[in-house]
Amino acid sequence: MVQKRIREEAKRLLENKEVDVIVGFGEGSLPLRATPIFVRKPEEVDRLIWNSFCENNLAAYLHKLDRFKVGLVVKGCDARSVTALALEKRFPNHPVYLIGVPCQRMVDRRKIKRAVKKEILKAVDEGGQIIVSGDGFQTSLKKDDFLYPSCQVCTHRNPDQANVIVAEPVEEKALAEIHPDMEAFERMTPQERWRFFEKEVSRCMRCYACREACPMCYCNECFVDNSRPKWIEKSLDPRDLQFYHIVRAYHQTGRCTACGACERACPMEIKLNYMTQKLNQDVKDLYGFETGVDRETPPPLSTFETEDKQEFIK
Amino acid sequence: MKSKLDKKDFKPFLQGLIDRFDLYAPVKAAEGVSVYQKIARPEEVNFDLLNPQKPLKEVFFPQTEVMFCYQKAGKKNQVTSTEDVNRERVIFGARPCDIEALSMIEEVYCGKEYTDVYFSNKRKATTIIGMACETPLSTCFCTSTGGSPFVRKGSDILFIDLGDTYLVELLTEKGKGFQKNPYFKEADAKDLALAEDLEKKALKKMESSSNPRLPLEGIEKRLDVMVESPIWDRFHEKCIGCNTCTFLCPTCHCFDIADEASGNKGQRVRNWDSCLSSLYSLETSGHNPRPTGRERTRQRIMHKLNYFPKLFGKIACVGCGRCILYCPVNFDIRQTIEEIQNAK
Numbered sequence: 001m002v003q004k005r006i007r008e009e010a011k012r013l014l015e016n017k018e019v020d021v022i023v024g025f026g027e028g029s030l031p032l033r034a035t036p037i038f039v040r041k042p043e044e045v046d047r048l049i050w051n052s053f054c055e056n057n058l059a060a061y062l063h064k065l066d067r068f069k070v071g072l073v074v075k076g077c078d079a080r081s082v083t084a085l086a087l088e089k090r091f092p093n094h095p096v097y098l099i100g101v102p103c104q105r106m107v108d109r110r111k112i113k114r115a116v117k118k119e120i121l122k123a124v125d126e127g128g129q130i131i132v133s134g135d136g137f138q139t140s141l142k143k144d145d146f147l148y149p150s151c152q153v154c155t156h157r158n159p160d161q162a163n164v165i166v167a168e169p170v171e172e173k174a175l176a177e178i179h180p181d182m183e184a185f186e187r188m189t190p191q192e193r194w195r196f197f198e199k200e201v202s203r204c205m206r207c208y209a210c211r212e213a214c215p216m217c218y219c220n221e222c223f224v225d226n227s228r229p230k231w232i233e234k235s236l237d238p239r240d241l242q243f244y245h246i247v248r249a250y251h252q253t254g255r256c257t258a259c260g261a262c263e264r265a266c267p268m269e270i271k272l273n274y275m276t277q278k279l280n281q282d283v284k285d286l287y288g289f290e291t292g293v294d295r296e297t298p299p300p301l302s303t304f305e306t307e308d309k310q311e312f313i314k
Numbered sequence: 315m316k317s318k319l320d321k322k323d324f325k326p327f328l329q330g331l332i333d334r335f336d337l338y339a340p341v342k343a344a345e346g347v348s349v350y351q352k353i354a355r356p357e358e359v360n361f362d363l364l365n366p367q368k369p370l371k372e373v374f375f376p377q378t379e380v381m382f383c384y385q386k387a388g389k390k391n392q393v394t395s396t397e398d399v400n401r402e403r404v405i406f407g408a409r410p411c412d413i414e415a416l417s418m419i420e421e422v423y424c425g426k427e428y429t430d431v432y433f434s435n436k437r438k439a440t441t442i443i444g445m446a447c448e449t450p451l452s453t454c455f456c457t458s459t460g461g462s463p464f465v466r467k468g469s470d471i472l473f474i475d476l477g478d479t480y481l482v483e484l485l486t487e488k489g490k491g492f493q494k495n496p497y498f499k500e501a502d503a504k505d506l507a508l509a510e511d512l513e514k515k516a517l518k519k520m521e522s523s524s525n526p527r528l529p530l531e532g533i534e535k536r537l538d539v540m541v542e543s544p545i546w547d548r549f550h551e552k553c554i555g556c557n558t559c560t561f562l563c564p565t566c567h568c569f570d571i572a573d574e575a576s577g578n579k580g581q582r583v584r585n586w587d588s589c590l591s592s593l594y595s596l597e598t599s600g601h602n603p604r605p606t607g608r609e610r611t612r613q614r615i616m617h618k619l620n621y622f623p624k625l626f627g628k629i630a631c632v633g634c635g636r637c638i639l640y641c642p643v644n645f646d647i648r649q650t651i652e653e654i655q656n657a658k
Binding site for chain 2: 058119200203207211212233234265
């Protein structure tokens with residue numbers, strides 16, 4: 001049903017030339033995967049799909065499509081990314097048309113693979129159940145047991161900011177109160193925290209998939225690529241890996257929508273979300289601010305007021 | 315020459331190797347993640363994954379490699395070389411696809427024109443113990459690229475997992491040097507028959523509908539006239555421009571050299587580089603001949619399927635499937651190949 005509505009809306013937008021391109025999800029070539037697709041002709045809208053494998057944050061593509069009028073299929077987190085980007089004045093020429101899907105939470109493909117152990121050749125999203133099958137086996141898994149941690153704690157599943165919403169709103173209730181990785185991190189002593197961070201980032205290969213998958217990472221020149229001045233070396237020296245990951249997380253403070261795209265993108269399965277989740281929590285506690293929820297308030301760390309206490313700002 | 319190794323002797327066998335060599339094998343780095351590493355204890359060897367995320371090339375061509383160190387002490391300039399390999403090495407458990415890929419990098423780094431001492435010194439000092447691939451994944455397509463799950467080429471010794479034992483084939487002179495290993499026993503006809511059966515099964519899987527054969531024939535010629543094809547406009551669209559596929563590719567071998575210096579001393583380092591990064595082709599003037607994802611994706615595909623075959627007579631892909639498995643957006647080179655062949 002959702003899929004049908006997405007296609008209808010996409011068709012209407014393309015036929016009326018309200019948009020040049022629809023960015024949505026198509027059938028993936030692997031089980032448990034959907035893949036980003038770009039639809040430019042009304043007759044091709046049937047390539048668009050919707051299921052619990054639509055894990056990417058498609059807002060990341062907006063930066064390279066800024067010359068076009070884009071219709072974007074969004075979940076709650078993706079819609080908030082677009083709002084946050086608009087606040088940072090990213091799309092002055094063409095506002096993005098958002099086709100919003102109240103999100104049914106996305107499935108953690110790695111968790112499923114780890115549970116099933118054998119190679120999965122086919123996966124079907126049956127709503128509450130994910131049916132996976134392979135050579136000589138078929139298993140039905142309860143979807144709620146295999147959700148991405150960021151989806152378990154999400155309280156903004158409805159893309160309220162969307163131009164059109166293609167299904168009934170979902171109840172804004174988290175399945176877990178606190179992000180499991182952040183909870184574990186908070187319980188650690190400072191020394192344990194450092195050791196955990198050190199171990200996680202030690203297997204980073206600097207492919208920058210986390211950066212590229214994130215809609216909020218859009219600097220024309222990232223500090224790691226800058227050679228004058230050279231802020232950071234290009235090797236796998238632990239100091240450089242740590243430096244990159246700390247700066248990446250800090251640049252997200254008050255800007256991250258906790259979509260989890262960075263962690264999902266990492267081929268080395270480095271845990272990244274505990275850091276950004278913690279920063280999000282701090283910004284919420286200190287400033288009462290959540291990224292992308294309202295269209296007016298700029299992120300607290302990107303703004304100042306003349307009443308600010310710090311003398312140096314004046 | 316065929317022997318066998320009982321699995322109960324596996325650990326002492328590995329320990330024997332560790333005592334005599336620098337032993338490299340797949341090691342678990344985290345849940346679901348493994349890499350090739352030098353191991354200190356037999357227990358570290360881990361075969362949870364068919365292939366580790368990072369390929370075998372890393373042992374010979376590390377992602378970060380110091381080429382030499384330098385320092386100025388008083389009026390003297392001192393340069394210290396890092397090219398020597400001081401201890402013989404053994405690789406244990408590499409899959410045939412990774413071993414085949416290594417021979418491709420060898421063509422470049424130990425070829426007619428150039429010799430890269432860093433790569434070639436390690437290669438010369440290494441004995442490769444391959445591990446036949448009894449259960450290829452559905453993302454594997456080695457038989458389409460000229461390989462096979464049990465291919466012997468490149469291995470000095472090949473292990474075949476028979477359940478309770480490994481069948482051990484000593485294939486080269488280097489490999490035959492291990493003949494007197496105290497843990498090897500003579501293989502009997504039953505072992506040989508079982509190994510043959512496993513090989514047939516693996517091949518059968520590679521020929522079945524789960525692993526469709528890729529239409530690679532003539533692709534080099536086709537691409538000759540496709541440099542300006544509109545097809546590239548579509549291919550690159552979903553690529554987010556990370557370096558995952560190139561870093562995890564067992565045949566990709568580009569690097570970037572940097573000086574890391576502070577004060578009076580420093581080191582020259584080479585790091586893996588990726589044609590998908592904008593920095594890769596950025597010139598000092600500020601001009602970038604590959605300004606967008608379109609040119610960069612095209613470079614990746616053209617190098618694999620057109621430029622490399624022109625130079626070395628085979629495509630730079632061994633069908634290991636890593637780029638497919640680990641791409642954050644499910645870019646699938648199998649589809650790319652089909653689309654190139656089907657383009658008008």
